[in-house]
Amino acid sequence: MSDKDEIHLKGYYTGDIHNQFVPEHYNPKNRKLIWRTFWILLLITIFEVSISFTSISKEILLYTFIALTLVKAYYIVGYFMHLKHERYTLIYSIVLPFMLIIYLVSMALAEGNYIGLWDKFFG
């Protein structure tokens, strides 16, 4: 390993993390990206509200809404909260625990079918 590599790694991993964003490296495209994200979020929301008044079947609407909500969540967390541009260790530490939520949703909906059945038949 050359000295150059070491300096490079040190600079990358041990640089002053409070100064993660130094003005000299500021990318003027950032602001454009912010407004692009805003338009995406706004258009998705308008689309959602407008299709909620159509006569598309409830089932299709439900899955469309959930999918679009996850898209919006991706843009908010990825761009507004900057997670997309963080290091992978951080991204996975934050995103992976939410697999448990998917598991909880599946269990809770199954359970929802049975709540109150006892009262219904034996109450």
Next chain:
Amino acid sequence: MSSDAATLNQARKLIWGGGTSPFGVSWGKMYMWIFLVSDAFTFSSLLISYGTLRHRFAETWPKAGDVFTHFPFVHGHVPLAYVGLMTFILIMSSVTMVLAVDAGHRRQNKPVAIWLGLTIIGGLMFVGSQAWEWYHFIEGTEHGAYVLVDGSVAHPIEGNPHALRLADHSIVTDEAKVNSILKGSREIHGANLTENEYGNPLFADFFFFITGFHGFHVFSGVVINFLIWLGVLNGTYKKRGHYEQVEKTGLYWHFVDLVWVFVFTFFYLV
């Protein structure tokens, strides 16, 4: 050992060997993320329990489009318009917040103060809108509804005083039958924690609890943003040389917006 492997080993030592953040963020941001993940789990649990009971009581669950139909200065029914506006306000305040963070990256004190100030105004507008929404939900409609002896809710049908829509959405028009159904019933207006004009009382419970919990988050966010804003005006972060504090409160603010996106979908759209 090849030179690649040596580089890798050296890198591992540098990343995980201590003295640095393996996550590439400062401890303050790391803690904010940990808090937000735990808070996200709290909100998920609330929304999942809402979903479970809604799934169970689907037949008596009110449609949000029938409940939230008010819009300021507009008479008649405008379903979802007001909550759409609230969503727009919150997304907009998220944009002003991210612009404040962005100005912080450029170390420009004045734009940070302006954008953060606008974020605070957006937050206050949202909390105010929510108060207005709660007021109308608690107040209810003019014609109200009847709580029958068995606890279910029946609605009068507009334009026909002798017709009723029962909890299972069936319609009764026979006058004698309507009178016997209404025997011992109570007229109610609006919703509270024990009864709900619009249908199942659990809907009202979850509405008050989840939007209340979210609204309290927004309120806390406004207070935190305001304190940071005072710091910006005071030049504290300019002297410190970085605006990480704005980034941290920004993370929290975007999270509040993120939660609203889910509340909006599961409470109003679905």
